[in-house]
Amino acid sequence: MERITVVKIGGNVLDDPEALDRFVRDFAALGGAKILVHGGGKLATRLAGQLGIPVRMVEGRRITDRETLDLVTMVYAGLVNKRLVAALQAAGCNALGLSGADGDIVRARRRAPQPVDYGYVGDIERVDIPLLRMLLETGLVPVFPAILHDGAGELLNCNADSVAEGIARAAATLAPTDLVFCFEKRGVLRDPADERSVIARITAEGYPALREAGIVSGGMIPKIENALKAVEAGVRSVRIKRAADLLDPQEGTTIASC
Amino acid sequence: MERITVVKIGGNVLDDPEALDRFVRDFAALGGAKILVHGGGKLATRLAGQLGIPVRMVEGRRITDRETLDLVTMVYAGLVNKRLVAALQAAGCNALGLSGADGDIVRARRRAPQPVDYGYVGDIERVDIPLLRMLLETGLVPVFPAILHDGAGELLNCNADSVAEGIARAAATLAPTDLVFCFEKRGVLRDPADERSVIARITAEGYPALREAGIVSGGMIPKIENALKAVEAGVRSVRIKRAADLLDPQEGTTIASC
Numbered sequence: 001m002e003r004i005t006v007v008k009i010g011g012n013v014l015d016d017p018e019a020l021d022r023f024v025r026d027f028a029a030l031g032g033a034k035i036l037v038h039g040g041g042k043l044a045t046r047l048a049g050q051l052g053i054p055v056r057m058v059e060g061r062r063i064t065d066r067e068t069l070d071l072v073t074m075v076y077a078g079l080v081n082k083r084l085v086a087a088l089q090a091a092g093c094n095a096l097g098l099s100g101a102d103g104d105i106v107r108a109r110r111r112a113p114q115p116v117d118y119g120y121v122g123d124i125e126r127v128d129i130p131l132l133r134m135l136l137e138t139g140l141v142p143v144f145p146a147i148l149h150d151g152a153g154e155l156l157n158c159n160a161d162s163v164a165e166g167i168a169r170a171a172a173t174l175a176p177t178d179l180v181f182c183f184e185k186r187g188v189l190r191d192p193a194d195e196r197s198v199i200a201r202i203t204a205e206g207y208p209a210l211r212e213a214g215i216v217s218g219g220m221i222p223k224i225e226n227a228l229k230a231v232e233a234g235v236r237s238v239r240i241k242r243a244a245d246l247l248d249p250q251e252g253t254t255i256a257s258c
Numbered sequence: 259m260e261r262i263t264v265v266k267i268g269g270n271v272l273d274d275p276e277a278l279d280r281f282v283r284d285f286a287a288l289g290g291a292k293i294l295v296h297g298g299g300k301l302a303t304r305l306a307g308q309l310g311i312p313v314r315m316v317e318g319r320r321i322t323d324r325e326t327l328d329l330v331t332m333v334y335a336g337l338v339n340k341r342l343v344a345a346l347q348a349a350g351c352n353a354l355g356l357s358g359a360d361g362d363i364v365r366a367r368r369r370a371p372q373p374v375d376y377g378y379v380g381d382i383e384r385v386d387i388p389l390l391r392m393l394l395e396t397g398l399v400p401v402f403p404a405i406l407h408d409g410a411g412e413l414l415n416c417n418a419d420s421v422a423e424g425i426a427r428a429a430a431t432l433a434p435t436d437l438v439f440c441f442e443k444r445g446v447l448r449d450p451a452d453e454r455s456v457i458a459r460i461t462a463e464g465y466p467a468l469r470e471a472g473i474v475s476g477g478m479i480p481k482i483e484n485a486l487k488a489v490e491a492g493v494r495s496v497r498i499k500r501a502a503d504l505l506d507p508q509e510g511t512t513i514a515s516c
Contacts, residue, residue, distance in 0.1 A: 050308075050309055051309065070337055073336055073337050073340050073341070074332035074333060074336040074337045075332060075336070076336075077335075077336045077339075077340050078331055078332040078333070078334075078335045078336015078337060078339075078340075079328055079331050079332045079336060081335075081336075082331050082335050082336075082357050082359060082360075082405065082413055083331070083413070085357070085359045085360055086359040086407045086411050086412065086413050087411050089359050089362050089407065089409060089411070090409065090410050090411030094361060094362060095359070095360070095361075096356075096360045096361040097355075097357070097359075097360050098354075099340050099343070099355070101340060101343045101344040101347050101353070101355075102340075102343055102353070102354045102355050103352060103353075103354040103398055104347050104352060131396075134396065138389075138392065140361055147340065149344045149347065151347060151348065152348050153344050153345050153347070153348030154344065155340055155341070155344050
């Protein structure tokens with residue numbers, strides 16, 4: 001394989017049929033080996049409301065009791081994943097949906113209940129790299145919901161950004177790997193109110209100055225620091241951009257080692 | 259591959275945690291290449307009730323409008339499939355869940371709306387045999403919910419018995435294949451009231467006499483005629499037995515060509 005692109009797509013695109021249609025076409029047109037990681041948060045929250053399951057979030061993470069685990073397994077690994085796979089197949093992309101339990105391809109470790117007991121929530125632990133290679137070499141396109149397992153029979157609800165990053169690190173051992181986070185903004189902005197103020201490139205060397213100047217702040221800090229860690233761990237580049245700009249190499253912010 | 263066993267497991271076992279635990283252990287212990295096909299009807303009906311989605315059945319088949327399709331996709335391809343896969347992984351069986359859309363492995367054709375419009379319901383059309391072979395040769399154990407797709411972006415709700423039969427026919431082109439239908443009775447009974455009256459073997463030659471004598475009647479007629487067709491199409495044997503007897507070769511009814 002010459003290269004691998006790992007794309008993470010979030011809830012905003014999944015909830016908008018027109019944006020989703022376009023994303024599916026664009027992702028299908030992306031050259032080289034590729035992997036999709038998806039969320040699905042809003043659908044789960046809507047269904048939880050219909051079923052009377054209380055939604056509890058702590059620092060943006062869903063507290064996942066048994067009922068909620070069943071719910072996110074249905075929505076992420078079932079509805080969202082299979083809809084995406086069927087749509088990608090129709091667009092000529094040989095997608096294959098995989099929770100972490102499928103083929104034991106991605107294991108997670110359940111989070112310790114201290115300081116916050118998130119319930120059935122885990123963090124990515126290891127990827128079966130030979131199986132990933134076999135699938136990619138066969139021309140298959142893995143599509144991952146953020147539902148992993150612990151290998152002992154328990155499914156675990158995980159953070160899709162972290163799953164994308166962990167899978168990109170594993171892919172980077174097979175071929176040069178680029179990780180793309182699709183979100184609602186055009187990239188990392190110098191001025192949050194100005195969509196034209198995208199910072200084109202952030203490097204490990206340049207980042208501390210951006211942070212000190214307060215240009216990178218709030219929720220962007222962990223995103224960029226994780227991206228820098230991924231790059232340090234061997235991922236060639238991490239891009240943060242709008243889903244609609246997926247095929248445009250000029251758009252978004254690139255985070256690279258140098 | 260020396261042989262392939264295709265097992266179909268129905269809703270009764272899936273709804274009983276103890277029976278399911280035992281089935282998972284027994285299926286994991288089954289030798290040779292193997293494939294699991296599962297239903298999940300009761301869970302879907304229960305969730306439909308909670309969500310206020312009306313359940314309409316015609317001749318035992320679920321009328322599947324858009325809402326119901328989403329529901330069965332969530333329950334069969336999401337919750338039931340991923341629970342089974344995670345439990346099989348914990349039992350040492352390298353299970354991999356696959357809707358028909360995943361890797362485009364099984365396509366279905368949507369049913370004509372005449373004489374009954376079942377909605378998003380289809381019948382198995384073709385299996386990607388090279389992909390199935392690759393998975394089995396890698397030691398993976400495909401686990402299929404009866405959610406297939408039409409290749410044009412539409413998921414389709416299918417009958418799990420028919421899916422199991424179609425997959426067994428495809429598997430039979432790779433290696434001698436045995437198909438096992440697990441259900442709640444010990445097999446085909448001479449006397450429906452007497453569980454000890456299991457008919458050990460039904461052949462194409464012997465079947466007409468059983469039917470004429472009224473020993474095979476009602477819902478058993480299509481089951482056995484389908485099984486005979488599968489055998490005619492190259493499946494080595496079809497067995498009808500209790501899930502609890504999966505590993506016991508003496509139990510159940512075998513349907514074979516001679």
